[in-house]
Amino acid sequence: MKKLIAALLMIAVITLHAEKISLVRATVINPADGKVMPNATIVINGDKIERVSMGKQDAASLGRQIDCAGTFIIPGLIDTHVHFFQSADLFTRPDGADFNSVRPYKDEVAWIKSHLDDVFARYIRCGITSVVDDGGPMWNFEVRQNANATAKAPRVAVAGPLISSVSREKLDLGDPPIVKVDTPDQARDFVRKLVERKPDFVKIWYIVDKDHPVDAFRPIVRATIEESHAHKVRVMVHATELETARAAVEEGADILVHSVIDKPVDDAFVKLLKDRQTILCPTLVVFERYGRVFSHQLNLTPEEQKWGNPEVIASLDVTKIPQDKLPDRIKSALADPKAAMDRIDKTYEVALPNLKKLEDAGVTIAAGTDAGNIGTIHGPALFREFQLMKQAGLTNMEILQCATVNAAKLFGGDIGAHVGKLDNGCFADLVVLKSNPVDDIAHASDIDTVIKNGVMYPADSILK
Ligand SMILES: [Zn+2]
Known part of the structure; x- marks a missing residue:
């Protein structure tokens, strides 16, 4: 019976997608090869792009035509670093700022689980048709399943719980997102347990401080990577210091x-990434958001204000929390807002030139935000990331490449091979823009219509 229902559903899906449509007279921008094609035609057959071509077309081969004159079409955007187990509200990381007395963490998690469809729709509203979840509880695997079964949702690749040098008890409600591993054997066992859930990635949280030097955790990093690779699963590593990042890649x-935010990357590091074809996801926006929220200097963009979840955004005003319930970390940030900004500025003074150097050297950079962390808004945070990438000196086309073709490489697998490009046989995941993002990357959010899997969503209708 189940099989029959599945088969019938499949037929229904195929019928729904059977229509052939053609987007005609648009300017088509394909970051994969850097080409900008005026007066182009994209033929969509079902859920796939049948062809992209320029000039006059044989009308009989086009199906239903949609006039897109004056618009600019790019591949669906990809955010390669989000966390669905975090809402981006003030209460989502009790290990960093404990608000259990204001909102118990279990209530926060229940809210997050009941708002996944809302988060999915916000990604689609922003033209983000694929995302990578870089680690969370085991229920992350259900999030991937839910997204795959939801039309108005991005394609999702996931990692499971993070393998870490440190523990985070306050996040542990029985299915912890972060798991402290003490020996290489434990790491191998845990990877084998993860592999049963078919993770797209294994994630390592390589946290280094004076009690956790780089070399102490390195054998666990080695064992995790060896075991993951033995199961053909790629490994992503959180590493923010030059020597930690170098060790991870080695x-x-x-x-x-x-x-890398502690010092400028050196030529040997750049060469190492190039030789090993390591992909780097910079997540610039998250570096400003904790400090800005805690010191009451949040700089949400108009896109975030319009398309972020209003409950999440309302929570980010720390001045609404009774004084006696404010964690010390926030009290000190409020007492010295300039110090908070200075720390952010210092981070960008290192991170932005590092990004420029890696991009210029030809390292594959994939755009990602770390959305879900406090103040980093699911969906529109990507447009703030674009601003910061521009500030680093990347060109508009390079930024588009990072958020499409390069991000698809990070996404990986069969889906990764069929997204991020406007090419025959790729999934019909597209964004129709009202102004040209090659002229100004800010236009990437000037969205008219989002197409995911061949289904068209007028932008203004998505969040209604
Ligand atoms: Zn993250």
């Missing part, structure tokens, strides 16, 4: 997440 990390 041990075989496929993906580095976050930027």
